[in-house]
Amino acid sequence: MSVTVVGSIAFDAVRTPFDERERMLGGSAVHFALAASFFTDVRIVGPVGDDFTESEYQVLHARGVDTEDIERVPGGRTFFWRGHYDYDLNVAHTDETQLNVFADFEPKLSPASRDCDVLFLANIQPDLQRGVRRQSPNARFVAMDSMNLWIDTAPDALRATIAEVDCLLLNDAELRMLTGEPSLLRAARAVMRWGPSQVVAKQGEYGAALFAGDGFFALPAFPLETVLDPTGAGDSFAGGFLGYVAAHGGDSPAEDVMRRAMAYGTALASFNVEQFGTERVSSLTGEEITDRVADLRRMTTFADAPVPLRE
Amino acid sequence: MSVTVVGSIAFDAVRTPFDERERMLGGSAVHFALAASFFTDVRIVGPVGDDFTESEYQVLHARGVDTEDIERVPGGRTFFWRGHYDYDLNVAHTDETQLNVFADFEPKLSPASRDCDVLFLANIQPDLQRGVRRQSPNARFVAMDSMNLWIDTAPDALRATIAEVDCLLLNDAELRMLTGEPSLLRAARAVMRWGPSQVVAKQGEYGAALFAGDGFFALPAFPLETVLDPTGAGDSFAGGFLGYVAAHGGDSPAEDVMRRAMAYGTALASFNVEQFGTERVSSLTGEEITDRVADLRRMTTFADAPVPLRE
Numbered sequence: 001m002s003v004t005v006v007g008s009i010a011f012d013a014v015r016t017p018f019d020e021r022e023r024m025l026g027g028s029a030v031h032f033a034l035a036a037s038f039f040t041d042v043r044i045v046g047p048v049g050d051d052f053t054e055s056e057y058q059v060l061h062a063r064g065v066d067t068e069d070i071e072r073v074p075g076g077r078t079f080f081w082r083g084h085y086d087y088d089l090n091v092a093h094t095d096e097t098q099l100n101v102f103a104d105f106e107p108k109l110s111p112a113s114r115d116c117d118v119l120f121l122a123n124i125q126p127d128l129q130r131g132v133r134r135q136s137p138n139a140r141f142v143a144m145d146s147m148n149l150w151i152d153t154a155p156d157a158l159r160a161t162i163a164e165v166d167c168l169l170l171n172d173a174e175l176r177m178l179t180g181e182p183s184l185l186r187a188a189r190a191v192m193r194w195g196p197s198q199v200v201a202k203q204g205e206y207g208a209a210l211f212a213g214d215g216f217f218a219l220p221a222f223p224l225e226t227v228l229d230p231t232g233a234g235d236s237f238a239g240g241f242l243g244y245v246a247a248h249g250g251d252s253p254a255e256d257v258m259r260r261a262m263a264y265g266t267a268l269a270s271f272n273v274e275q276f277g278t279e280r281v282s283s284l285t286g287e288e289i290t291d292r293v294a295d296l297r298r299m300t301t302f303a304d305a306p307v308p309l310r311e
Numbered sequence: 312m313s314v315t316v317v318g319s320i321a322f323d324a325v326r327t328p329f330d331e332r333e334r335m336l337g338g339s340a341v342h343f344a345l346a347a348s349f350f351t352d353v354r355i356v357g358p359v360g361d362d363f364t365e366s367e368y369q370v371l372h373a374r375g376v377d378t379e380d381i382e383r384v385p386g387g388r389t390f391f392w393r394g395h396y397d398y399d400l401n402v403a404h405t406d407e408t409q410l411n412v413f414a415d416f417e418p419k420l421s422p423a424s425r426d427c428d429v430l431f432l433a434n435i436q437p438d439l440q441r442g443v444r445r446q447s448p449n450a451r452f453v454a455m456d457s458m459n460l461w462i463d464t465a466p467d468a469l470r471a472t473i474a475e476v477d478c479l480l481l482n483d484a485e486l487r488m489l490t491g492e493p494s495l496l497r498a499a500r501a502v503m504r505w506g507p508s509q510v511v512a513k514q515g516e517y518g519a520a521l522f523a524g525d526g527f528f529a530l531p532a533f534p535l536e537t538v539l540d541p542t543g544a545g546d547s548f549a550g551g552f553l554g555y556v557a558a559h560g561g562d563s564p565a566e567d568v569m570r571r572a573m574a575y576g577t578a579l580a581s582f583n584v585e586q587f588g589t590e591r592v593s594s595l596t597g598e599e600i601t602d603r604v605a606d607l608r609r610m611t612t613f614a615d616a617p618v619p620l621r622e
Contacts, residue, residue: 182399217611219611223495223496223527256616286622289620294617299529300611302528305567306605307350307558309600309601310375310597311596
């Protein structure tokens with residue numbers, strides 16, 4: 001079983017009310033890959049510049065991530081994002097974006113990357129996502145993320161790409177924006193009519209909801225006393241979620257597998273935000289993940305005990 | 312087992328993107344009482360004016376609510392609220408508030424109302440809430456709601472009142488505002504240090520979370536295709552929640568009882584918003600409630616199936 005992820009590999013500068021980092025490894029594909037690496041073989045596809053050094057590769061290699069398809073652009077510089085969060089950690093404020101080598105990125109998958117079981121198209125321009133999806137026609141399960149920028153600037157390309165994947169992961173506000181439906185349930189059903197069999201609404205500090213056919217499943221975020229850096233939480237969720245799906249195999253994952261995948265995604269996202277950048281997930285153990293999923297199950301379980309109700 | 316609720320009895324004018332009503336029965340105590348009436352005897356305490364007619368009483372009596380402690384002010388007019396919602400149904404916009412008889416309300420509980428098992432102090436001025444709480448010293452479980460207005464204008468009175476109840480129900484943003492803690496977990500723990508053994512964070516469309524000691528439990532809102540009118544959702548939640556607590560008795564409800572109470576609160580809130588005002592809950596059946604709680608349980612359950620994780 002293997003997962004391929006295509007997306008950004010970046011250096012991030014992040015400031016929160018609690019602390020800051022001037023330059024650290026980040027990017028959607030990196031956060032995804034590290035999270036998924038606990039479950040299955042992971043290949044990461046994306047461009048970097050000359051400033052991407054052995055110590056960055058080492059973070060990925062330490063988790064067993066295959067970096068053969070990282071495209072090193074001679075003379076180029078790696079994608080850079082600078083942002084900050086105020087006390088409302090749900091809202092990222094972008095202060096600076098340098099696309100650098102990402103501006104001319106044309107994803108090319110090696111035979112090994114094409115031959116994945118699960119493919120994740122992290123948030124990049126939707127035509128590029130669709131191109132990648134077509135390079136990997138035999139992937140058993142294909143999921144994608146996107147963002148408001150593409151809903152605004154490339155809605156037709158985005159919709160065409162969504163039509164070719166099995167699962168769309170998107171922030172709940174963006175799902176509403178994408179479909180024009182104020183009800184999240186209607187929004188998810190609209191997306192499923194376009195093609196995907198599953199939709200995951202990411203809800204930040206409130207957790208995530210899964211829509212599949214008529215089915216609905218929701219989990220709260222794991223409660224934390226301190227969130228240090230929310231950057232990458234959504235991609236860490238996707239990595240835990242799709243890593244679990246890959247580990248379980250099957251063309252169309254059964255609903256009980258998808259629910260457990262949501263729990264593993266939730267766990268990985270919660271670890272990601274406990275420290276800056278990739279710091280926490282890099283030092284994570286399998287036992288910590290298993291324990292957190294068990295905690296999450298205890299926190300969301302209630303017994304059935306109907307009471308007599310008065311008409 | 313019985314519940315007494317003290318709060319507003321109102322006429323509401325509500326406009327949403329879907330429809331509107333120019334004048335309908337509302338108020339926090341009314342929404343609470345109707346929801347709680349499925350579980351236990353309910354007494355409602357609050358002031359009304361001459362404009363409160365037999366047809367309004369009839370809505371309460373049809374659900375068996377005891378209205379003996381409704382205080383009718385001769386020559387007065389009933390509290391009136393006019394508001395609207397845009398497509399973001401989580402945000403109520405107040406267009407007009409006429410306090411009317413509510414301006415001089417001094418709650419006086421009859422012996423029967425004082426002698427309740429469970430007491431709910433709906434959102435009114437915190438000194439009035441504390442006065443009511445002291446009229447009912449033997450209530451086994453006392454809960455209260457509040458709002459940003461009192462956090463801003465009467466923080467000391469509010470805190471003194473919170474110190475004398477068992478459970479605080481509050482919107483999550485208001486819990487942060489009240490405590491100055493950006494983490495909801497820290498905010499809830501701060502409140503518990505003031506006195507309450509339990510805190511419920513109401514999260515609107517995202518559901519609700521329960522904090523009790525070190526325990527945490529969360530439920531999503533029931534997914535609905537159409538929300539017609541969110542007015543009273545929080546009070547309907549409180550009515551289902553505390554009605555269930557009252558039906559189960561016990562001085563300090565056990566954690567499994569509180570979790571089921573959260574589920575019943577969630578169910579009642581979801582019915583409330585399906586139609587305007589009290590329309591849906593007035594026509595609700597016990598079977599519909601039981602079915603929705605069972606659905607909610609199915610929507611939040613996942614099996615435990617640890618996978619081998621790669622270190």
